[in-house]
Amino acid sequence: MNGTLTFGSGSLYAVTVNAAGQSGVTAVVGNLVFGVRSTLAVTVSAGWYSAGTAYRIITSARVGAIRETRCASRFAYTEL
Numbered sequence: 001m002n003g004t005l006t007f008g009s010g011s012l013y014a015v016t017v018n019a020a021g022q023s024g025v026t027a028v029v030g031n032l033v034f035g036v037r038s039t040l041a042v043t044v045s046a047g048w049y050s051a052g053t054a055y056r057i058i059t060s061a062r063v064g065a066i067r068e069t070r071c072a073s074r075f076a077y078t079e080l
Helices: none
Strands: 005-007 012-017 026-034 039-044 058-066 070-073
Touching: none
Parallel strands: 005 026, 012 039, 026 058, 039 070
Antiparallel strands: none
């Protein structure tokens, strides 16, 4: 994505991850802004997951505002 990526108020960003540590990645060249009450929804594929596995789902050179953003997942130990 070349430019600013803005998730407006109440928007949803959905991503799927797997046990091998893979996920989709959105690369942003400009600013990244999450609006108020936007949600990151994580869906996990079947498999055995290791604690502490990090998933890169969004990269950005500059992060603007992240306010009141929620992480929704059925997976234990998910944090934003």
